[in-house]
Amino acid sequence: MKVAPVIKTPYLLFLGDAPDQLAAKVAQGIKDWRPEFAVGQLRLPGCGADLGIAEMDLATAWDAGARTLVIGVANRGGVISAAWKVVLKEALEMGFDIASGLHNLLRDEADLVEAAQKAGRQLHDVRVPSEEYPIANGVKRRGKRCLAVGTDCSVGKMYTALAMDGEMRKRGLKSSFRATGQTGILVTGGGVPLDAVVADFMAGAVEHISPDNDDDHWDMIEGQGSLFHVSYSGVTMALIHGGQPDALILSHEPTRKHMRGLPGYALPTLEQLRDTALPLARIANPDCKVVGISVNTQHMSQEEADSYLAALEARMGLPAVDPFRNGAERLVDALVEIS
Amino acid sequence: MKVAPVIKTPYLLFLGDAPDQLAAKVAQGIKDWRPEFAVGQLRLPGCGADLGIAEMDLATAWDAGARTLVIGVANRGGVISAAWKVVLKEALEMGFDIASGLHNLLRDEADLVEAAQKAGRQLHDVRVPSEEYPIANGVKRRGKRCLAVGTDCSVGKMYTALAMDGEMRKRGLKSSFRATGQTGILVTGGGVPLDAVVADFMAGAVEHISPDNDDDHWDMIEGQGSLFHVSYSGVTMALIHGGQPDALILSHEPTRKHMRGLPGYALPTLEQLRDTALPLARIANPDCKVVGISVNTQHMSQEEADSYLAALEARMGLPAVDPFRNGAERLVDALVEIS
Numbered sequence: 001m002k003v004a005p006v007i008k009t010p011y012l013l014f015l016g017d018a019p020d021q022l023a024a025k026v027a028q029g030i031k032d033w034r035p036e037f038a039v040g041q042l043r044l045p046g047c048g049a050d051l052g053i054a055e056m057d058l059a060t061a062w063d064a065g066a067r068t069l070v071i072g073v074a075n076r077g078g079v080i081s082a083a084w085k086v087v088l089k090e091a092l093e094m095g096f097d098i099a100s101g102l103h104n105l106l107r108d109e110a111d112l113v114e115a116a117q118k119a120g121r122q123l124h125d126v127r128v129p130s131e132e133y134p135i136a137n138g139v140k141r142r143g144k145r146c147l148a149v150g151t152d153c154s155v156g157k158m159y160t161a162l163a164m165d166g167e168m169r170k171r172g173l174k175s176s177f178r179a180t181g182q183t184g185i186l187v188t189g190g191g192v193p194l195d196a197v198v199a200d201f202m203a204g205a206v207e208h209i210s211p212d213n214d215d216d217h218w219d220m221i222e223g224q225g226s227l228f229h230v231s232y233s234g235v236t237m238a239l240i241h242g243g244q245p246d247a248l249i250l251s252h253e254p255t256r257k258h259m260r261g262l263p264g265y266a267l268p269t270l271e272q273l274r275d276t277a278l279p280l281a282r283i284a285n286p287d288c289k290v291v292g293i294s295v296n297t298q299h300m301s302q303e304e305a306d307s308y309l310a311a312l313e314a315r316m317g318l319p320a321v322d323p324f325r326n327g328a329e330r331l332v333d334a335l336v337e338i339s
Numbered sequence: 340m341k342v343a344p345v346i347k348t349p350y351l352l353f354l355g356d357a358p359d360q361l362a363a364k365v366a367q368g369i370k371d372w373r374p375e376f377a378v379g380q381l382r383l384p385g386c387g388a389d390l391g392i393a394e395m396d397l398a399t400a401w402d403a404g405a406r407t408l409v410i411g412v413a414n415r416g417g418v419i420s421a422a423w424k425v426v427l428k429e430a431l432e433m434g435f436d437i438a439s440g441l442h443n444l445l446r447d448e449a450d451l452v453e454a455a456q457k458a459g460r461q462l463h464d465v466r467v468p469s470e471e472y473p474i475a476n477g478v479k480r481r482g483k484r485c486l487a488v489g490t491d492c493s494v495g496k497m498y499t500a501l502a503m504d505g506e507m508r509k510r511g512l513k514s515s516f517r518a519t520g521q522t523g524i525l526v527t528g529g530g531v532p533l534d535a536v537v538a539d540f541m542a543g544a545v546e547h548i549s550p551d552n553d554d555d556h557w558d559m560i561e562g563q564g565s566l567f568h569v570s571y572s573g574v575t576m577a578l579i580h581g582g583q584p585d586a587l588i589l590s591h592e593p594t595r596k597h598m599r600g601l602p603g604y605a606l607p608t609l610e611q612l613r614d615t616a617l618p619l620a621r622i623a624n625p626d627c628k629v630v631g632i633s634v635n636t637q638h639m640s641q642e643e644a645d646s647y648l649a650a651l652e653a654r655m656g657l658p659a660v661d662p663f664r665n666g667a668e669r670l671v672d673a674l675v676e677i678s
Contacts (some may be wrong), residue, residue, distance in 0.1 A: 241569035
């Protein structure tokens with residue numbers, strides 16, 4: 001069985017000529033969630049993004065311990081430009097591996113492949129699986145698992161898992177964030193790009209990245225899609241059954257007008273999400289519980305958010321927080337309670 | 340976008356040196372469900388299977404109209420033997436395409452690939468997708484769709500869809516069987532091997548094989564897996580949401596002791612299956628109804644089967660039949676009722 005090479009940390013974050021901060025979203029995520037991996041940033045002329053960390057050239061970053069150059073940015077026009085390639089090749093020659101979440105793959109660039117081979121370095125395209133996964137066997141694994149399920153895609157499931165993992169570690173509790181998407185993989189250096197795995201092996205891939213562990217260890221598994229999103233619900237289903245979660249967090253974005261990319265589809269209520277996800281999760285883990293609600297309130301004022309969360313909490317009888325805005329303390333309290 | 344070449348019909352069914360009838364299951368399915376595609380059979384010395392149709396050599400079959408040699412048999416030891424290759428190459432030279440559901444792929448055999456190229460013929464490996472599928476858009480399509488969902492894998496969902504399609508055609512009603520697995524594809528000459536599609540495109544592949552159609556046309560979509568089978572539930576979910584079924588058939592095998600391949604997992608009741616599948620189906624199609632139950636009674640006596648079906652029918656308030664044993668008339672009646 002082919003096993004994925006681990007992406008070596010820490011990183012030098014390559015921002016290229018990113019036009020603005022939004023284009024550097026992946027690099028920003030790494031800096032926000034794993035600042036210890038973000039040794040420095042390398043920017044090209046015209047770059048409009050800035051992570052507010054040390055500016056470094058390749059040699060300085062190498063001396064500071066960086067071992068992978070992470071392309072943490074969207075590229076203009078979907079091509080890896082000549083200007084980028086000068087830097088990428090120099091990095092390979094110097095001993096860096098390169099990791100990328102770009103749509104166009106490093107492995108499709110003959111000159112980069114040749115340079116990597118010559119230097120004995122790795123090119124990591126995190127959008128494609130680099131591993132062969134087994135078919136799920138459903139065997140109950142030791143350790144505990146938490147999964148966020150959303151009323152829709154892109155409602156903050158990854159941020160919820162990362163915030164909870166951060167809070168667990170702060171308390172000295174055993175926790176691992178398990179990445180299932182490209183940003184999560186680049187943030188933490190490993191995981192599975194679940195949406196690119198072949199159907200039969202999806203649940204097996206989730207079992208594989210969340211193996212047996214200490215009884216008091218929690219995996220914070222990154223959620224994907226939504227059971228209510230007809231384009232991606234199969235991926236969510238595989239996470240629920242492969243993940244065997246002990247705890248579900250319901251995730252929601254209250255200002256969304258319709259399901260992402262599906263104008264004809266309304267969002268479900270949080271009650272519908274609970275009543276759909278929990279019985280499905282109990283097929284794989286009869287002890288599974290819904291323990292809290294994470295709400296992405298970025299499009300609400302502080303006042304609106306506070307009153308929305310208070311009303312939701314009374315309605316659902318569960319802690320309801322925006323973990324990015326207000327911290328994940330109460331969600332982690334809820335996990336500790338069922339540990 | 341790459342489009343799948345259609346497998347040309349009718350077929351010459353190649354049984355090779357199949358040790359017994361069971362090894363020729365795929366060929367048997369073609370002969371049972373599409374006898375008009377089964378021009379003849381070609382057997383090698385030592386073959387223990389017999390479909391009871393005309394014995395033909397390549398030239399006779401060609402003259403009888405056959406255009407694809409279908410390998411409708413499991414191969415011994417997982418290798419395509421030298422004896423087989425003699426026939427396969429001769430077939431290519433004569434003008435036949437070759438279609439195969441073998442685990443080892445025709446395209447991995449350099450000599451067959453070369454012979455096919457030289458002759459300008461197609462090699463169809465139906466276990467791997469030969470097409471690029473879009474991401475599902477969830478847009479409501481015209482025409483009607485029926486999907487069988489099972490309490491477990493391999494409980495007769497394909498046979499149910501084929502039997503209902505046959506009964507529809509017999510009545511002069513508009514119907515198409517839509518294959519989602521390798522046997523179904525070989526039976527009908529087209530479809531998608533859904534379990535081999537990349538996760539993000541599963542629901543889109545189902546939308547793609549069941550496009551807009553006449554208002555009074557029914558697609559009988561071949562089901563896969565089970566919502567209750569933790570290894571494959573994501574594939575089932577994609578069928579439910581990509582398929583937008585108007586009608587669900589619940590499929591069950593009453594003598595199964597546990598979920599196939601999962602000794603720790605009990606089968607759900609048919610009530611649990613109904614109450615899980617229907618709300619999920621209504622996300623994509625609010626008008627979806629559960630219209631009947633198909634039971635695989637092959638391991639029951641006629642008497643046991645009759646009494647089981649009668650009790651089930653009373654319990655669930657739905658027609659309950661074994662469509663293979665007793666015909667699909669009553670299931671089709673139920674479809675007609677909601678048309």
